[in-house]
Amino acid sequence: MQTVDWLWLLHPALAVVLVYPLLGMVLRLAQQTRDRRLTQAKHPATVGRDHADLGKLLAGSVVAIVLIAEAVVIATKHPLSPFEGGGQRLGLLLLVLVGSGIALAALWRVKRPAYRASFGLLCWAGVITLGMQPEVFRLSDNPFELAFWQSHFWGGIGLTGLMLFSVACRPEIHKHLRWRRLHVSANLLAALIFLAQGISGPRDLLEIPLSWQKPTIYACDYTARTCPPPAPR
Template sequence: MTAIDWFSLLHPVLVILFVYPVMGATIRLGILVREKRLGITKQPALVPREHADHGRWVTAGVVVAVLIALVYSFISKAVEPGAAFVGGAARLALLLLVAAGTLVAILALLKVKRPALRASFTLLTWAGLLGLGSQPEIWRLSDNPFSGAFWSSHYWSGVLLTGLFLMNLAARPEITRHLRWRRLHVASNILIMVLLAVQAITGSRDLLEIPLSWQKPAIYRCDFTNRVCPEPGAAPAAAAPGSAVAAPSLG
């Protein structure tokens, strides 16, 4: 595997080792917070704070994982042998700058307190991800919401999932104070759990379809619509007589 192939593994590795475990802990802590609020069980006073902190970590982890996947898509196309990256180095630099700005926006969202600032940095983060994701280098099964491929797309379900995470993070003070926001928070988390399952399925599927860098020239000659590949070339010609190294004598 080359360096770009190892880079392609950063996105799934981060999701598997960090996002899903932290999300599981966040859900468990959320259940404990609800039981504490309803008086069902007695919980330590730090449980609500731990739940909020885990929510912050998992949201930041999701955004970083998405940015890694997007940046990989751009860089892999730019270094692909025999393929010219549309827009050249200037466009690639601009895309990387947008990715860096999106990272700054999520970091700022973790720090700001005022509602207007929380809303602004939430929109900036999501807009950055949507802008990067709309580029032609990003693999999307379909952009038509009336097609089945759209709803089985790893990208589009990921976009919705990230938006829900960002909304919950931005509205944390309102969720704490208002019943209506808490109900919306619970409903969004149920949808988040469904989307996480969808992401696990579609992500595993897409990993099977992404060839290693050295395999791309052969794989891309296949007809993906009809699911056929060209016949392999003829076997290498036999070595010319006398060209083989003579076997050592046993005598």
């Protein structure tokens, strides 16, 4: 494996090592928090706060590894010289990447609802902008096609939006029952997407060849399932 291959493993490695363990803890604390509120179960008084804090960390981790995946794919697809748009486009994309990170950091700190909504939307817009670049592979961009709903990319985009929504609405979730119910519904959907991502991610890894294999693999006819014969030695 070359350096570029290790870079491509950053996203799945961080998901396995960081995101999915956090997800398990957040779901467990969510159940304990709900039990303590509704049935007066004898869970520690800190379970609600721990659930919120770890949920915030989970959301930040999801957004961060999606940004890392997009940055790696765009930066390693082609060398700088034939990079479409050249250094100017690369610089603009770098500004979007940095701006998305700044928006995420600001979302963690601001208090006013308008600011939280604005920074959450700015961060999500940055994630979508980077993801829509031609270097980023997507099964389909048409929501009326089955491939769109099977896409690991679009699952990640939807999951990122749900995570940012949970962070942006945290104070309202604590104060209002209606927001709490919306939070529960959104995170049930997020849990299903996490499950789907756990399946589609390994599927996509099987389809990504090592860097030295790509010229031959990409010359294959995927419809006919045939590949060109190897060059004679």
